[in-house]
Amino acid sequence: MTFQVRSAAMAALLLGVSAGAVQAEMAAPTAPPEPPKFEAQTEPVYVNRSDIFEFKALPAYSEPAWVTAFVDAGKLPPVAERLPKEPLIYKAANMPDGPGVYGDVMRHVIGGRPEGWNFWAGQSYGWGGIDIGLVECLTRTGPLFTVNSEDLQPLPNLAKSWEWSEDGKTLTIKLIEGAKWSDGDAFDVEDIEFYWNDVIMDENVTPLMGASPATYNNATFAVVDPYTFTLTFPDAFPEQVLYAMAYGNFCPGPAHVLKPKHPKHGGESYETFLNAFPSDFMNFPTMGAWVVVEHRPDDIVVKRRNPYYWKVDETGQQLPYLDEMHFRLSTWGDRDVQAVAGTGDFSNLEQPENYVESLKKAADPASPARLAFGPRSIGYQLFFNQSANGWGEPDARGQAVRELNRNLDFRKAVTYAMDRQRLGDSLVKGPFTAPYAGGLLTSTSFYDAGSTVFYSFDEASAKGALEAAGLSDTDGNGVVNVAGGEDLTVTLLVNSDYATDGNLAEGVVAMMSDVGIKVTLNSLTGKDFDNARDAGAWDWLVLRNNQEYVSAVQGTANLAPIGPMTAVWHRANGAGEMDLQPYEQQLVDAIKAFIGTRDPAARIEAMKTWQKTFTENVTAVGLTSYPGALIINKRFANIPAGAPIFMYNWAEDNIIRERVFVPADQQIGAELHPQTLPGAPGSAGPIAAN
Numbered sequence: 001m002t003f004q005v006r007s008a009a010m011a012a013l014l015l016g017v018s019a020g021a022v023q024a025e026m027a028a029p030t031a032p033p034e035p036p037k038f039e040a041q042t043e044p045v046y047v048n049r050s051d052i053f054e055f056k057a058l059p060a061y062s063e064p065a066w067v068t069a070f071v072d073a074g075k076l077p078p079v080a081e082r083l084p085k086e087p088l089i090y091k092a093a094n095m096p097d098g099p100g101v102y103g104d105v106m107r108h109v110i111g112g113r114p115e116g117w118n119f120w121a122g123q124s125y126g127w128g129g130i131d132i133g134l135v136e137c138l139t140r141t142g143p144l145f146t147v148n149s150e151d152l153q154p155l156p157n158l159a160k161s162w163e164w165s166e167d168g169k170t171l172t173i174k175l176i177e178g179a180k181w182s183d184g185d186a187f188d189v190e191d192i193e194f195y196w197n198d199v200i201m202d203e204n205v206t207p208l209m210g211a212s213p214a215t216y217n218n219a220t221f222a223v224v225d226p227y228t229f230t231l232t233f234p235d236a237f238p239e240q241v242l243y244a245m246a247y248g249n250f251c252p253g254p255a256h257v258l259k260p261k262h263p264k265h266g267g268e269s270y271e272t273f274l275n276a277f278p279s280d281f282m283n284f285p286t287m288g289a290w291v292v293v294e295h296r297p298d299d300i301v302v303k304r305r306n307p308y309y310w311k312v313d314e315t316g317q318q319l320p321y322l323d324e325m326h327f328r329l330s331t332w333g334d335r336d337v338q339a340v341a342g343t344g345d346f347s348n349l350e351q352p353e354n355y356v357e358s359l360k361k362a363a364d365p366a367s368p369a370r371l372a373f374g375p376r377s378i379g380y381q382l383f384f385n386q387s388a389n390g391w392g393e394p395d396a397r398g399q400a401v402r403e404l405n406r407n408l409d410f411r412k413a414v415t416y417a418m419d420r421q422r423l424g425d426s427l428v429k430g431p432f433t434a435p436y437a438g439g440l441l442t443s444t445s446f447y448d449a450g451s452t453v454f455y456s457f458d459e460a461s462a463k464g465a466l467e468a469a470g471l472s473d474t475d476g477n478g479v480v481n482v483a484g485g486e487d488l489t490v491t492l493l494v495n496s497d498y499a500t501d502g503n504l505a506e507g508v509v510a511m512m513s514d515v516g517i518k519v520t521l522n523s524l525t526g527k528d529f530d531n532a533r534d535a536g537a538w539d540w541l542v543l544r545n546n547q548e549y550v551s552a553v554q555g556t557a558n559l560a561p562i563g564p565m566t567a568v569w570h571r572a573n574g575a576g577e578m579d580l581q582p583y584e585q586q587l588v589d590a591i592k593a594f595i596g597t598r599d600p601a602a603r604i605e606a607m608k609t610w611q612k613t614f615t616e617n618v619t620a621v622g623l624t625s626y627p628g629a630l631i632i633n634k635r636f637a638n639i640p641a642g643a644p645i646f647m648y649n650w651a652e653d654n655i656i657r658e659r660v661f662v663p664a665d666q667q668i669g670a671e672l673h674p675q676t677l678p679g680a681p682g683s684a685g686p687i688a689a690n
Helices: 003-014 065-072 142-146 189-200 240-244 255-261 270-274 332-341 352-362 396-405 408-416 420-427 459-468 499-515 526-535 582-595 600-616
Strands: 053-055 088-090 105-110 159-164 170-175 220-225 228-232 290-296 300-305 311-313 324-329 346-349 369-373 378-384 489-495 518-524 540-544 620-626 629-633 676-678 686-688
Touching (some): 255 270, 290 676, 300 676, 332 346, 346 352, 352 369, 378 408, 396 489, 408 459, 408 499, 420 499, 459 499, 489 526, 499 620, 582 600
Parallel strands (some): 088 311, 105 324, 489 540
Antiparallel strands (some): 053 088, 159 170, 220 228, 378 540, 378 620
16 A cells, blocks of 8 residues: 555545534543442452562472373383483462362363464464463563562472573573473473574464564574573663563473474474374474363363373372363353353353353352353453554555544544443443553553543534534434445454454444444454454454553553554554554553563653553544453362452463362363373374383
8 A cells, every 4th residue: 555545535635625614512531430339349459579489499299190101111210310300399278278289180172273383483372271281481570460569579380490691681480400492302492592593583483472673672583501591681670571581472382392493493394394194193292281182173182191290299199180171162151151051161151142141050059150240341442543544555444444433533433433341241241341541551550530530421522523523424324434435334343252342343333323333344354353453454443452451561562653553543554654644653652661661660650651642532432341251160179369460461271270170079080081191292192100
């Protein structure tokens, strides 16, 4: 798209509109309304990070008796030799029900399907917790919902410790020593070096969660020794990189398996690298607590305990406690149904259309499941595509809409037309949903109501704002016209994998129709939706919030177009050019100020500036926010109170699954591969001791 087309589109929009046109009166913005009280929400127990775990050697270690049979048969080294020099130890005092017992299975139901096991080249494992049980990252953030704000930093994980240089430009990271992949190969800096040089820094490789040099402030990587490396930055103390080292960015893969398939190390091509480990490739090496041993397409994925897992409890028991994980391949809606019914064990209840019925069933004393609602950490926004210099190569109509999207009066018209209470009620009646101004959610510690500008629903103001933007219904058919007489038509991209997304999008269509904007839905699923979103093939986009709007400290760079591919609403064209509006530059400056300081007070002020700028300029239209509920079978122990289904990470990570257990008298004996362990990579499945 050339700048000549852009200018022509703007001229077409403004042609015939008097420069002295009188703007209709618009209602003044207000403070956001207080969300309704919701008594079913639970609160976490707050602790310091050191209360959760430590790294140290214990006098002795133990394992399930059936695993010892593999040792006795000569198929496995003794447990002490399989563990690191100083394993990660979970402290008993922080376990809600104390050290556990071995055995049993956790049964998940998911709507995704595994594409293959090359997470590092962009293949999805199907979501629903499969990946969180397989890949481990340098730091960990899921359990931070329990950490006191004064001690809020990522938890060490594969990175045992780190230290900043005096000038703050070099970060020295020490890995856990002596940990091993699930096939017994050593985990060390070779795995980090491959991930950095041949995944992050290779422009031909796109890891699943999108890690790039910009994610790590364009750092320079250097190896110090087999368990130590450094990152050197252009700016001092970019502490956000510690959060960027958590799921799912800095999660290194097994270099000894991946490297030979990479084209820079003898592999045939990037395409063959991507597809080198298809979904029927079993026992792919992992640092996670479980390993995939069976995949029946459109039926089930089965994971068995990793005999080399590098974490233990205070009594020396090697984790995990649970021997097996199931992932039934169904639909996301079926996940909630089966968890409530007891045929599944776990669900993130995140579609409010299911809340009332789920609560009714869980209230029955005979119900096998319990529901725990967390904070309002789920929010939806409508984003405007504000990149007007050719991202996605729009046609003339699309370019004209983008020019409108860059008009504040037009964006105000859309937010004035949004009856958020009606939108929320269309999903579920009751004290669940709350009108959402956009920007940071109320669940983050950086949210400030005084810095949040809210445009209340007002159809008259919406129509006045359209008039101020130069749009009116010239032919009387109920749709505003652009210059030349054509109806204004906007396409709205939505992910149809989730009922909530589709229901909200349909509500947007109806409300826009009420004020004269014709919206057509482009409903896509899975990778098709992701590709359209990332390619800029949309005018408007309904999107559930990612971590940056929930925690502010993860994915922070995505809160503003500080790089060519950071903010979802404004990205660079093929030439790498961006055409930021003045208010967008203010957003960039605020986020850079937030990232660039260690002063807590300065960070708070920077985020207040960002929130005010974001909401006042209607960068996105907040739609609705609501709490999610963790559905968990009552037989499971060590489930922490107040675990949100989504905050720093999803609940599968928040609850620390490797320390979840089932008391012996409540185990259901539903394992599909009892008393077996993962076999050699690529082999048919699990193996027995004899």
